[in-house]
Amino acid sequence: MIPEIFQYDFMIRAFIAGIIIGVLAPVIGTFLVVRRLSLMASTLAHISLLGVAIGLLTGVQPVLAATATSVVSAFGIEKIRTGNKIFGESVLALFLSGSLALAAVLISLSKGFNQNLFSYLFGSIATVTQTDLYLIAGLASAIIITIILIYKELFLVSFDEELARVNGVPANTINMALIIMAAITVSLAMQVVGSLLIGALMVIPVITAIKIGKSFRQILFYSVGISVVSVIAGLFLSYYFDLASGGTIVLITILFFISASVFKK
């Protein structure tokens, strides 16, 4: 007997998309968190929202427009960040608020898609189409394969960029690869948890895993576990209690974080 929830194709798609994002988000998130770039996730999320606005305005598929916009901006952020022209993380604040401002202006230019935009802000996992699913699965596999291939370089650059440079590891390229993968992840995750909450899914499972993990590898796996369980539980709860799925998922990750903090003490 199939439970009621799985009798609907849209819910099956929601679960598949959710689990893929649930794996992807904390993996990228781990490398951002240990480099103290947690804010990067939220920044890219706001930029992808600008991409959605551009997409809705020009008729380009919003997720594609979001991916393109955030990847292009990712280049810009990385150039400015490594150029050391702006103090620390403030470059992220610049892009975060700048893109949101531009998105707001674009939205006001063309009235009528506010309802649509709302689903990108907070996610609407039930509206994931078959095409969306192919896009998510394809790009997510590409990212996971890339991470496996450059895992040791990512680790060294995250831990000691200077040594990486001394030893001739292409640190700039690795950095660029990471931020582009982050940009794609954020755009893909928009439908699942919404652009306002994707930062949470990339960061909270990771900081929870850091509390209990005994090695970097363990932290990676724990964060994926926490994230996937949160997504699945969140989808069930949101379905049966008619709650917003993105918010429910993130609240469950926070529950994990609190439990880990209490348990650790």
Add this chain to the structure above:
Amino acid sequence: MPIKCKTKNTGENDKESSNIIEVRDLSFRFGGENVLENISFNIKEGDYLGIVGPNGAGKTTLLKILLGLIKPEKGTVKLFGKNIGKIINRSDIGYVAQKSAQTASEFPATVEEIVASGRTARAGLFKKFNKEDREKIEKAMEITEIHDLRRKLVSELSGGQKQRVFIARALAAEPKILFLDEPTVAVDVALSEKFYELLNKLNKTFGITILFVSHDLDVIAREVSSVLCLKRTLVCHGSPKDFMNKDNLEKLYGPKYKIIVHDRHDS
């Protein structure tokens, strides 16, 4: 500028083949100030060299130029006989930075993971560590006696243990030359003794050329086989005995230096 102490090698008469580092007329300016001026010296393979000088003498700048992290403005720097920008096998260079221990206290990784990361460049892009890589990583942990700590998070270690982890990380790449910047800043005296024993072993037993920056003259006088003293220009380059004379110390630290020496021995 005249160099008062007997210089060990000024460059002109050396056989090029045994020089692991050759620096000619190196100058570097930063923010309109001369940080380094007309510096020339050679380092031979197997040397154990200390770089000393007062704060702001350009020690770290020189180190970063030798490491290829910043470009020299004038002059040439050769490592392994090749211009610094053109060295192909950069994993021959080991490096332990001053801030390593500090970043480690926050980064969530085990001793083994950190040591293995030193092997990254040697193993090659897109490649997983093979059997040989694994063996070298093991050996690096054995030499530095941190084998028992391998499963521990680096953040759980003491300052001295962390220092060993970073040496091990450098050794995992089988470097020909090891650069260290103020390696014992975060370590107490008893531990730093052990630490210098280790460096000595690496130099004598394993034949690794060692070059370290320090502000600690006691250590320099005791440990190294040659000293390079720096105060924007090269004040002297010779044996520690030649270096530890009043003229040189005054030139480096000013006439009040003597008092500092006494303080050190009293405590």
